[in-house]
Amino acid sequence: MITVDNLVKSFPARGGAVRALDGVTLEVQAGAVCGVVGPSGSGKSTLARCIALLERPDSGAIRVDGTDLVTLDGNRLRAARRQIGVVPQGDSLLRQRTAAGNVALPLETAGVDGPTRRRRVGELLDLVGLTDKAASYPDQLSGGQRQRIAVARALAANPSVLLADEPTSALDPETTGSVLTVLDRARAELGVTVVVVTHDMAVVRRICDDVAVLDGGRIVENGRLLDLVSDVDSRTANALLPALDQTDGIAGDHDRVADVVLVGFAAVGALLPEASNRFGVDLAVLGGGLTRLGETPVARFRLGLTGERADSALEWISEAGALVRRTPKGPQGVAA
Known part of the structure; x- marks a missing residue:
């Protein structure tokens, strides 16, 4: 389970600090897929980066399976971060490594032995449907295939949480579908809790159980997707239901x-x-x-x-x- 409690994050700017997150409180149940949506500049990506402790919040708590990550440092923080897999926005694969080599990178960094590493890489390539691309380099893969390899790499260390920041950005509908299928399989087959940051409501429609709508650094709507669409005045209903x-x-x-x-x-x-x-x-x-x-x-x-x-x-x-x-x-x- 992920619990975010009264999270505040500001960034310096001319004329004073800009508050990107303003008292954000959110709970994501274990094994769920939560879509974080909102207009550009609403704080979606900042929230994802704070949950992954890639950004330190100014105040508030971020609990993953009961552990407040904000209070950790040193080895305890590094161990906690391994429980959070991150799929960054954009193309993040290393060009000099094959698909299998990219997936293996977190395992190499963690000192996993060769046989275990190869077995795990094989399992993940099978999960994302790209076993036949193990020896291919990123420039030999399509955009959707590169994103699926990025998801496999994020899952390499057996995290309990997967954060995906705009995972379908600039992909065509068919390719988007293949990436979303992989995220859904990660939840269904590995029990991973998935947080998807997206501007595309089709992503929410396809795989999300819960939705959090941000605007101006605040959550203005949050809850189970099927509950929100039953409220005809909700932003979620207006965005997802037929006009x-x-x-x-x-x-x-x-x-x-x-x-x-x-x-x-x-x-x-x-x-x-x-x-x-x-x-x-x-x-x-x-x-x-x-x-x-x-x-x-x-x-x-x-x-x-x-x-x-x-x-x-x-x-x-x-x-x-x-x-x-x-x-x-x-x-x-x-x-x-």
Whole structure:
């Protein structure tokens, strides 16, 4: 588990210090993938560097599996850092080393013997799907392959935490997918807790369990991804869920209009047809659509309901676990 408590970090600048992190508090459960997102300059990369103790915070605590890294120094700090693998932003491989040589570098530095080192490198190349590229040099690899080798290198010392700073920056969608698959496998097969710093919400949609949104050095939104998208006012929901078109003209043709968020296979597949049949109302989808968050389908629809029991249908949909918000169409513009 990673716990960040009231973290503050400033950098000197003309006219005074710039506060990059301003009282950041965050908890990431063991074995989860947490996406740290936000606009440029919001403090995302600074937070990742502080968690890895590549930057020393001005104040606050950073606990990994209960140990406050900020209080450590010398050998204890070096040992703690080995529990945190880092995938830096950009191309970080050594050009004079092969793919296998890059992965082996942390093991060589730690004094791991040759047979153990070769076995571990082989396991990691298999994990990232690049066993056949072991003898290739970085300039012979694609950008996505280099990033996958960087992930393998970060995992070499069996860390409990993996920090990836913009791991898919400048990669095409197909290549991005291969890198994200590797990060997800690291979590699933090795039990690593993963923190991904990204500006790309597609990364969050694909692999993240939790999200922390930074703005101006502060966390303005934080929690389980599926909980956040169930709040239609959240930044996460607005960034990830299908957009709702303007439907003012169409909305007037219905007795009730509501925005509905459905999470999970059962809700997305059956809830609305069952409500229509149960209460004898006609349901029309006026806007929105369907997406996936990891393996979970999530829908956001603007619905038009026609029939005497439209209100009852909306109440039943809400009681069944969907988020229902009625749009301001007359006196019924209240959340169900």
